[in-house]
Amino acid sequence: MSVFAIETQSSDTRARTGSLATAHGIVKTPVFMPVGTLGTVKALSPEEISACGAQIILGNTYHLYLRPGCDVIDIFAGLHGFMNWNAPILTDSGGFQIFSLAKMAKITTDGYAFQSHIDGSRHLISPEDAVDIQLRLNSDILMCLDQCISYPAEEKEAQGAHELTLDWASRCQKQIQARNPGQNLLFGIVQGGMYPHLRRLSARGLAELDFPGYAVGGLSVGEPVALMHEMARSTLPLLPENKPRYVMGVGRPEDLVEMTGFGVDMFDCVMPTRNARNGQLFTAFGKINISNAKFRTDTGPIEPGCTCYTCQNFSRAYLQHLYRTREILAYRLNTIHNIHYYTALMGQMRSAIEKDRFLTFRDDFYRKRHP
Amino acid sequence: MSVFAIETQSSDTRARTGSLATAHGIVKTPVFMPVGTLGTVKALSPEEISACGAQIILGNTYHLYLRPGCDVIDIFAGLHGFMNWNAPILTDSGGFQIFSLAKMAKITTDGYAFQSHIDGSRHLISPEDAVDIQLRLNSDILMCLDQCISYPAEEKEAQGAHELTLDWASRCQKQIQARNPGQNLLFGIVQGGMYPHLRRLSARGLAELDFPGYAVGGLSVGEPVALMHEMARSTLPLLPENKPRYVMGVGRPEDLVEMTGFGVDMFDCVMPTRNARNGQLFTAFGKINISNAKFRTDTGPIEPGCTCYTCQNFSRAYLQHLYRTREILAYRLNTIHNIHYYTALMGQMRSAIEKDRFLTFRDDFYRKRHP
Numbered sequence A, B: 001m002s003v004f005a006i007e008t009q010s011s012d013t014r015a016r017t018g019s020l021a022t023a024h025g026i027v028k029t030p031v032f033m034p035v036g037t038l039g040t041v042k043a044l045s046p047e048e049i050s051a052c053g054a055q056i057i058l059g060n061t062y063h064l065y066l067r068p069g070c071d072v073i074d075i076f077a078g079l080h081g082f083m084n085w086n087a088p089i090l091t092d093s094g095g096f097q098i099f100s101l102a103k104m105a106k107i108t109t110d111g112y113a114f115q116s117h118i119d120g121s122r123h124l125i126s127p128e129d130a131v132d133i134q135l136r137l138n139s140d141i142l143m144c145l146d147q148c149i150s151y152p153a154e155e156k157e158a159q160g161a162h163e164l165t166l167d168w169a170s171r172c173q174k175q176i177q178a179r180n181p182g183q184n185l186l187f188g189i190v191q192g193g194m195y196p197h198l199r200r201l202s203a204r205g206l207a208e209l210d211f212p213g214y215a216v217g218g219l220s221v222g223e224p225v226a227l228m229h230e231m232a233r234s235t236l237p238l239l240p241e242n243k244p245r246y247v248m249g250v251g252r253p254e255d256l257v258e259m260t261g262f263g264v265d266m267f268d269c270v271m272p273t274r275n276a277r278n279g280q281l282f283t284a285f286g287k288i289n290i291s292n293a294k295f296r297t298d299t300g301p302i303e304p305g306c307t308c309y310t311c312q313n314f315s316r317a318y319l320q321h322l323y324r325t326r327e328i329l330a331y332r333l334n335t336i337h338n339i340h341y342y343t344a345l346m347g348q349m350r351s352a353i354e355k356d357r358f359l360t361f362r363d364d365f366y367r368k369r370h371p
Helices: A046-051 A061-066 A070-075 A079-083 A095-101 A127-136 A155-179 A196-209 A225-238 A253-261 A271-277 A309-313 A316-324 A328-354 A358-369 B046-051 B061-066 B070-075 B079-083 B095-101 B127-136 B155-179 B196-209 B225-238 B253-261 B271-277 B309-313 B316-324 B328-354 B358-369
Strands: A004-009 A016-022 A025-029 A031-034 A057-059 A089-091 A103-108 A111-115 A122-125 A141-143 A185-190 A214-216 A245-247 A266-269 A280-283 A286-289 B004-009 B016-022 B025-029 B031-034 B057-059 B089-091 B103-108 B111-115 B122-125 B141-143 B185-190 B214-216 B245-247 B266-269 B280-283 B286-289
Touching: A004 A328, A016 A328, A025 A031, A031 A057, A031 A328, A046 A328, A061 A070, A061 A095, A061 A127, A070 A079, A070 A127, A070 B316, A079 A089, A079 B316, A095 A111, A111 A127, A122 A127, A127 A141, A127 A155, A155 A185, A155 A196, A185 A196, A196 A214, A196 A225, A214 A225, A225 A253, A253 A266, A253 A328, A253 A358, A271 A280, A271 A328, A280 A328, A309 A328, A316 A328, A316 B070, A316 B079, A328 A358, A328 B328, B004 B328, B016 B328, B025 B031, B031 B057, B031 B328, B046 B328, B061 B070, B061 B095, B061 B127, B070 B079, B070 B127, B079 B089, B095 B111, B111 B127, B122 B127, B127 B141, B127 B155, B155 B185, B155 B196, B185 B196, B196 B214, B196 B225, B214 B225, B225 B253, B253 B266, B253 B328, B253 B358, B271 B280, B271 B328, B280 B328, B309 B328, B316 B328, B328 B358
Parallel strands: A031 A266, A057 A089, A089 A141, A141 A185, A185 A214, A214 A245, A245 A266, B031 B266, B057 B089, B089 B141, B141 B185, B185 B214, B214 B245, B245 B266
Antiparallel strands: A004 A016, A016 A025, A103 A111, A111 A122, A280 A286, B004 B016, B016 B025, B103 B111, B111 B122, B280 B286
16 A cells, blocks of 8 residues: 555646645655754654644754653653654654764665764664664654765766665665564655766666665755756656655755655755844745844734744734844744745646646745846 | 722732723732833733733833834824724833943933933933823833932932932822823832832832832842842832732742732733743743753653643644744744743632632642642
């Protein structure tokens, strides 16, 4: 039985809507997943995450493994109970953050050895461990441990990373099967750097393993936007059509619109939450910086017509005051607006695809930004 | 017509319940007012402040005058509209914070000259200015500008401060009458250091001016607790019985219980909010520090039986994790609990007074803390 059902297929792009069944409910796709690194989408309560329209959040395995540690989360039978979030959770494998945050990270064919960026403690994580940790978090969607590389990377390095990632994918799959996890879904990750032929080999190898879903990893790592789009566009058709497809760590609203057109079903990015904490707010007309002097006496909401809690209750002048005085409420109200913006954008795209008007939506999206 | 009505008088203490009518609604007394320094009770939304049981909040005139400035708040016709809080607000006069925060503060018979602690800009605030600024904030309850002194202070200094404060009270009263403000209430402030005969003169002089309410200022400035209680206990009976009586900047739960017994009707203190941000949480059994190692795997709420949002939804283990990782949600969930604790304590006292069981309540209160 498939957990993913395509519901509408756009006639003139590869965009589609679907629904993904998880142990904690159905996710309507295409979907954006807010990042909840440490068991909290920064500044928001679980009720607010839902009220912003989020259906599923992402947790970071590396961070949660270090703090609070799996022994604490075990007591709550997983992350849902620990943070009081009863909807779906996807976790990354930890690989990307070991690569980017940990100290003295070393990769071998058997996994990652690294030291904690917090206290320097030494750890080893094999592909099997990555699955076990994510099962202890009781993630609805687990990711295979992958080898991340920098941009730019030599072909040889990219090839090695792809090969190791594919080998680990097979080991992760064996591990989750051995654990007999029930509804927890394990996704494979395509690597291969910016080399289309390596991405093709990676996608083909993963497809043979028959995962319930596939991710494109290794994008949004510093490459030009056009190259990122090209890599996503060319990789997507290599993945099984009837499975959910997730581009990791992407991105800007424009990236979400473009990649939805390529047939991507799932996205995550720290941009809406991180930018909110830096006073940068998303609107249909582009980004605004709330600390801009012109908003000092502005009684209007961030975005006229926006239905988020922040826009319904507070003015730009008040938000500027809170932000300038570094009040805690600023981070929360800004985050609410930005997450709402992202989830509303995905909702608009789902609706446009259902009406087979995706290209019209896309034109309107750009017209508002560049009138 | 009096804005304050005493509803119940305890038979064996001076404690009483009452109701205070303001332009933004009735306040049931005795009441605790959470501090909302900069137009926000730190970390909470207006709905959360209400849900915690707070009836009225305090704003700091000195801070709001500097940031965002009265010109911004004018556009919203006052602080209520600016921060979207539609219940009563009391503001201090700014005197205490000029005295404790501003740079180069100098006092003359005509007011305070000082430099902003933020940008060094120079300002002059006379008693009349203090009233005008608070009217621009549209405070429901304004405080007269007073001269604050350090502890300990020589009698001569305390006498001078009392005399100037009394003179300014008269000037503030004339100013508010000239402004014909309608329902905005101006309270006088008793000063006189730790000298009972000066406090008597101060109280008598203020009573002659016939304010709608009175505050005891200059307490909780570093004096021993017993002396603070003694000064409050001896000053309270000197103030008109039928007017609301407010002890400023106090205090610990024990202080609220003792002083309610002295006949105090109103309190404010940064303790519940500030301590929350330092991980210190109030319970009927005393304070706990959420970062204590013993809470790492504790699945229980902060306080069993507590009906606050935090206790209803989150464990000590999760709160410790959020606090240790300095997540924004930690400050908010801790603040919700502490404000709820303070307002629930006041509610329990109101209920006990109504049943004429205040001394029994007081005994129970101490028995739980020192079993």
